[in-house]
Amino acid sequence: MLDLILDILSVPAILVGLIALIGLVVQKKPSSDVFKGTIKTILGFLVLSGGAAIAVDALGHFGVMFQEAFNVQGVVPHNEAVVAMALEKFGTSTALIMAFGMLANILIARFTKLKYIFLTGHHTLYMACMIAVILVVGGLEGTVLIIVGSILLGLVMALFPAIAHPTMKKITGTDDVAFGHFGTVGYVLSAWVGKLVGKNSKSTEEMKFPKGLGFLRDSSVAVAIVMGLFYIVVAIASGKTFVEELSDGQNFIIFAIIQAITFAGGVYIILAGVRLILAEIIPAFKGISEKIVPDAKPALDCPVVFPYAPNAVLIGFLSSFLGGIVGMLVLIGMKATIILPGVVPHFFCGATAGVFGNATGGKRGAFLGAFAHGLLITFLPVLLMPVLGDLGFANTTFSDADFGVVGIILGNIIKIFVH
Secondary structure, X not given: OHHHHHHHHHOHHHHHHHHHHHHHHHOOOOHHHHHHHHHHHHHHHHHHHHHHHHHHHHHHHHXXXXXXXXXXXXXXXXXXXXXXXXXXXHHHHHHHHHHHHHHHHHHHHHHOOOOEEEOOHHHHHHHHHHHHHHHHHOOOOHHHHHHHHHHHHHHHHHHHHHHHHHHHHHHXXXXXXXXXXOOHHHHHHHHHHHHHHOOOOOOHHHOOOOHHHHHHHOHHHHHHHHHHHHHHHHHHHHOXXXXXXXXXXXXXXXXXXXXXXXXXXXXXXHHHHHHHHHHHHHHHHHHHHHHHOOOOEEEXXXXXXXXXXXXXXXXXXHHHHHHHHHHHHHHHHHOOOOEOXXXXXXXXXXXXXHHHHHHHHHHHHHHHHHHHHHHHHHHHHHHHHHHHHHHHHOOOOOOOHHHHHHHHHHHHHHHHHHO
């Protein structure tokens, strides 16, 4: 039964489909509208997930070539990898904390001013897992572990969207949708940097291209070309022989170009999925915000901001990745644990940081804000690893900023009060 609950709650498409279903039923919509709205919401998330999987697969090849090209070894922060290891030992605690934490989030939204319901199911699972690990390492167990963990999870699920919301309103131009992704500290840092440096800087979306380069106004073409240059450089640096082994014999330059265009295709599908979700979830959520939790806002996954500034998405990714490389060099110089720049977190989180930085500081904000974000998600994992107990010695750790911030604070509080 626990496995079934975990499967339902950790699959974003099913979770958000259920929310849409409840919202439409509460509004007493005709059964045909309920059915259509629920299916299209689930479909939107599956389209988004399909696009993400395509982009992640292409980025995986980039990451492998990057490590080979520059011959660096270290820890690669990767949420899915560390959670997969942790669930073997902490699965039951995680499932219970997740289920009761989501309930706590709804109660907090109902009875406090934090009117945000966090709908990014996989991130809820990851945060529940990290909280379970840290509390168990700190000595908590049984009912106390579940109660403390659930309340903490419910709080962070309501608090982080509230922190992001002022910038989120600037990005979307509305107050209808909130932001629910546990990289918020990094995005708010980017927005703050953007505000500092971005005076008179035009939006990334107003970039002027010479007539002959007008095709670059199409964000999919721009992503494919820019990423193509990066893939080709990394393919050449890692060597023809290595890449052609990776590509099952395909010419190394052709492989690099195809991977870059595949990545651009993944981003295009993500944007299509986001538009489909927004068209369905906002009207459906009206029922919940009117009848169950007055004035509640749905807090959605980070790609929800991508369609608002597609150029900032690309700038943010590249700039965050550059920040990750600079941070890695600093760690090598300090002889500390080396955090390799994980291409997946730098894409999803860096791109989001670019959109947040652009909202407050235009092109300069997108570039420098995302660069600061890249540094942040390089240094936070180093500080987080000691509080994860045995998991801290594994070759991976949590990647996104909020996991680092919550984990470091919680781990140190537990040391004071439990030991």
